[in-house]
Amino acid sequence: MLLHLDFSSDIPIYIQIRNQIVMGIAEGKLAAGEKLPTVRALSEECGINMMTVSKAYQLLKQEGYIQTDRRAGAVVKHPEKQTGPRPETIEGLKLRLSELRLAGMTIEDTLKLCRTLYEEGEA
Amino acid sequence: MLLHLDFSSDIPIYIQIRNQIVMGIAEGKLAAGEKLPTVRALSEECGINMMTVSKAYQLLKQEGYIQTDRRAGAVVKHPEKQTGPRPETIEGLKLRLSELRLAGMTIEDTLKLCRTLYEEGEA
């Protein structure tokens, strides 16, 4: 579990943790059923407070990405394919596509980039 | 200039304004050279404080999306095609692609969605 936290970022730490775990699952670095570090272990490893990690786990649990058990700790959930993407995901994607367009990227460049990013987590 | 502000959202108002203007430019709803509403007008229209709008404009100015003039107000900048996408854009895109994957979308579904979203602003 290697997290890269940027303490000078605008993005709160617990959101950074949440995001990196979501990407980790999508990339297969974290397999379904795999145990996540305990909140105590991860907080010590990162040099942050226990409750900050707990906040990230609670968010991930609420969003359905992980499951927490009193004793077993936090475990990566098997994705339920029924659930479509959340509205925030679509809206966030739209924003990034807008930024890419304004940065001068064509639709073809953009799709190529998306494919590359998508496939990076399949190796 | 129709902004849809969600006052119960986690996203700060000035960020919501910033995001919607960026998407508006990308979609052509706001043409290059076009004048944006004055901070006073927009703040009254949205029922929010002047400084909140000013904050959004300052952010957009700093990111190169608009230009502000003492008297002319805020104007949409012509995008300089030289500048590639910012790291935050790539990282944000990667996160959304991860979320789509975990929501059960295939790479083909994803690319189709991207193309659709991209082309929605070309009509």
Place this chain on the structure above:
DNA sequence: TATTTGTATTATAAAGTGTAATGCAAATAA
């Protein structure tokens, strides 16, 4: 000269973020 523009200033309130210390209920291991 009077008005409009973005911006600055100052003050204030509310919410969000992160830390710190402590404890609890449940499950496991001894």
Place this chain on the structure above:
DNA sequence: TTATTTGCATTACACTTTATAATACAAATA
């Protein structure tokens, strides 16, 4: 049983961020 580990709750505190409010300023325009 007893001890330990787990996520989680609680309480308190400090700091930052966000948003409002009122006022004012320099520059440009009418």
